[in-house]
Amino acid sequence: MDWQPSCSPELLSLRAQTLQKIRRFFAERNVLEVETPLLCSAIGTDPNLDFFTTDYQLPPKQRTLFLQTSPEFAMKRLLAAGSGSIFQICKAFRNGESGRFHNPEFTLLEWYRVGFNLSQLMNEVDKLIAFLFDACPLQATQKVSYQSLFQQTTGLDPLVFSCQDYAKYAHDSDLIDATTLCGHDHVVWLDFIFSHQIQPHLGKNALCMVHGYPACMSSLARINQGNPLITDRVELFINGVELGNGYYELSDAKEQERRFDKEITIRQGNKRPNVVKDERLLAALELGLPDCSGIAIGLDRILMLLSNSATIDDVLAFSISKA
Template sequence: MDRNTFLNQHWTSYPAMPADAKAAGRIYQIVREAGELEITLIRDGKEQIVSFEKAPPQSEFLIEGDIVAAVSATELILLAPNKAALPNRTYNKDILEKWNRYVEEVRHFFRRKDFVEVKTPSLVVCPGTEPSLDVFLTELKVGSRKEKLYLPTSPELHLKKALALGAEKIFEIAPCFRNGEVTERHQPEFNMLEWYRAYDNLGTIKQDVIDLVQHLVKVLKFPAPRKILSYSVAELFKIHCGFDFTPETTKEELKALAQKLNVDVHSAESIDDFFFLIFMEKIESQLHGEDLIFVEKYPPYQAALARLTPDGWGDRFEAYWQGLELCNAFHELNDPQIQRQRSEEDLEKKQQSHKEMIALDPEFFQCLDAGLPPSGGVALGVERLFMALHGIRNISDISVFPK
């Protein structure tokens, strides 16, 4: 009798887990010798060796990968046969336990500071208008009603609606979705931590970031950042490019700088493109190591949803640690007229880049028209900070099911 005959004619298919089983798991190794049987089982990431002085009946048909239960010294039950190779994925219990503890500590940090956790929707009218991002589109169907909806690239718009509705200190750990992004640091689905302080500014948010990192390294027992440093974009361009950057710096000046620095900008079209390519190659690549580094005061066309400072810079910062960009923070723009103008400019940039065209969220602008208090807010990559803490270089190593 061969294995197929045994499975098809003699095996009691897919039995329930026996209550009196002494051991169970997936067979990692089988050793048969002189009528004896020794099997190594894998269960919950741990190995267990089960020995039989006399090989149980029908054990000759077992192979590595089968899931079995040892009931007694003479009985071995096949629970589920190995009929195909498992997907090329890894269940890493140790990483998942560390991830769960980490997320718990993040939530504890904000609850201790009297923040309220908010849940925003994962089907939205407007996913976010950032010109460089590709989005996921779906459709709501209710009877004859059909509506285009998107998976959010960020929970930002809805959290700001909550501020207008009366929320003051809020946070969310939200699943976010960005199409076309699969690298060592990007997955199309990831977790974003966003928090906002109404009636406050960017200085408090910056201190929150510092406090959060210091809390996590203390309770999770990791080395703290060696130093906490802050630079403006203009200072970094002066240090690394020898260039005097101002809010009025033009596209032509950046193009000339790129040529001088031998930065490949053949794909660049807009001033944003030239800024991004120079910044990525000559500056961001230097923001590595053990220091927690804040980059502040961006050019006005990089202000996104941030206010402008009195001297014309976008009042926002990004933070870097261990070579990873961790977060992006804004002194939030609450002028509805300027916000409409910037959103429309973003849509024009999307169109020029042949991105998916989206609609704006009328309820968001209704909230702005009704009045959004001066606020500070930040979006932090939850996986990114975990990677920085644990020295993980590939975001796929955190997930059981990466794309």
Template sequence: MNTSPGPESDWRPSATLEVLKLRARLLERTRAFFSARGVLEVETPALSGAATTDPALASFATRYTGPRFPQGQTLYLHTSPEFPMKRLLAAGSGSIYQICKVFRDGEAGRQHNPEFTLLEWYRVSFDHHRLMDETGELVMDLLAPPLSLQPPERLTYREAFQRHAGLDPFAASADEFGQAARMHGISVSPELVSEQAPGAWLDLLLTHVVEPKLGQRRLTFIYDYPASQAALARIQPGNPPVAARFELYLNGIELANGFHELADVDEHRRRFERQLHARKTGKLPAVPMDERLLAALAHGLPDCAGVALGFDRLVMLACGARTINDVLTFPLERA
């Protein structure tokens, strides 16, 4: 039974006029921030012949039939503008940013809408530590006022787990992971303890125990992620090796995800192939690899760091909204 309101009552926007005006001001200030730093605003296509291979993300697919493709061509709405922006970087664009709508199937909830606004930028000659500096400057500029925040803090992934989950994520045994979960009120059956892979334990404890405690009245950056969670970030050698990656939290909400970008085209292809294998194993839809991106990387990606920031969540924090619907004009239920 469909209990959502009908067209006669849900034609109005979800966000108030005051919130829409705040959103417009934050967009204006974001553009002023990058203009003052000489970062070029760009636009790239929302539709692509390739899709993200990441098994954690689901692309919307559509079908085009017409000139150039009379037999039809499957196209994918982007989950991020990352790949075409990297093609621009390889073509010599210099530092760039983009504010755009992105699309992720299967994502709806208090902090998720399948169509949302992403702010993504890339800084040539930056590493992820320098990009953390700039990300903190931008978010502090946009949120103060109205929020009064303490100075940002930085914790390694290991420090965050030791402080909030009471274990070392790189050294804990299956029994220790299970004990930590139960200690924090997560019900785990004994037979499941030995079956869970370390990555599954880390995801469970991060989302249910660590994340809710991050960024209380201050920006909190988490960095030095496990190498297994590098995505498309560089791997830094060490014991253990870690990913040159960071995430930003405020009031338990993840705001941004950044990398010191991987430039090695061969390693890129290997990671894409591993992701495609994981999709097949998990019985997820097969998707085409982005060969144009790989060709651009073969030409040469400049040393750079990039970050994607959820703009709707930023607006939520700025106005104290409880759900993402409160800062969108027409969310999924009213689109």
């Protein structure tokens, strides 16, 4: 019986219908569908992501290529070359990820809107989600800043780090081992507290957009013009499930390279696998990325919510255990 698909014929059909609706949504807005390589010579530097590599044999030479964790860098190269607004539905790959909401191979919807700021992108996301959930409408969309949400829940200011205050909150909230796991790392503390105390309660039968993330947490987003302590970044949640991550895109090549180098240093300190910095992306940014905002949404998680499925395996034709 191990040969059989992970999901039902009904959910295969739901996936096909959802992809058709997404393509119709963007066609009506004259957003171009594109394809970019899944195998590339460089990879993202995010300290929290691991990746797959493969050996490209072209005798007498051999090259190591990376399966992409997102199509973002190649899509930005298209934007810099004058593509205009674009979207893509593709596979992405993240090593070591498996669980209720994770499969190492998964489907992403990613799009970029030239001339859009973050607020305009959020409005378009709202329309897309409403369109996809038209058969089971959600409640009114919620938009809340990261800082206000964090303060209301914990009493802590996420923009000002005090290890002592964070440790006291963890102790009072019975967050066992938080101090040991997080140490003196502000970003790790924020991720830990947010995932345990805040995220599970976000978006009860509604789309919740959390925006204005602390500047220390965003590798690819612009610093907010009005507040240098935050970036123009948004994350999406429905029923506590994280669905997507979007930015008012950073276009400064020198600042992007500085952030890459910082993340590479963090990876080295944590003994994570070595990465190859994407010099082609940096060259594209140097030429000039148009003013734009973009977002990536996990389509398998959307399908889980649309079908009320308990695990990601239920909406995949073949999960990793059957691949």
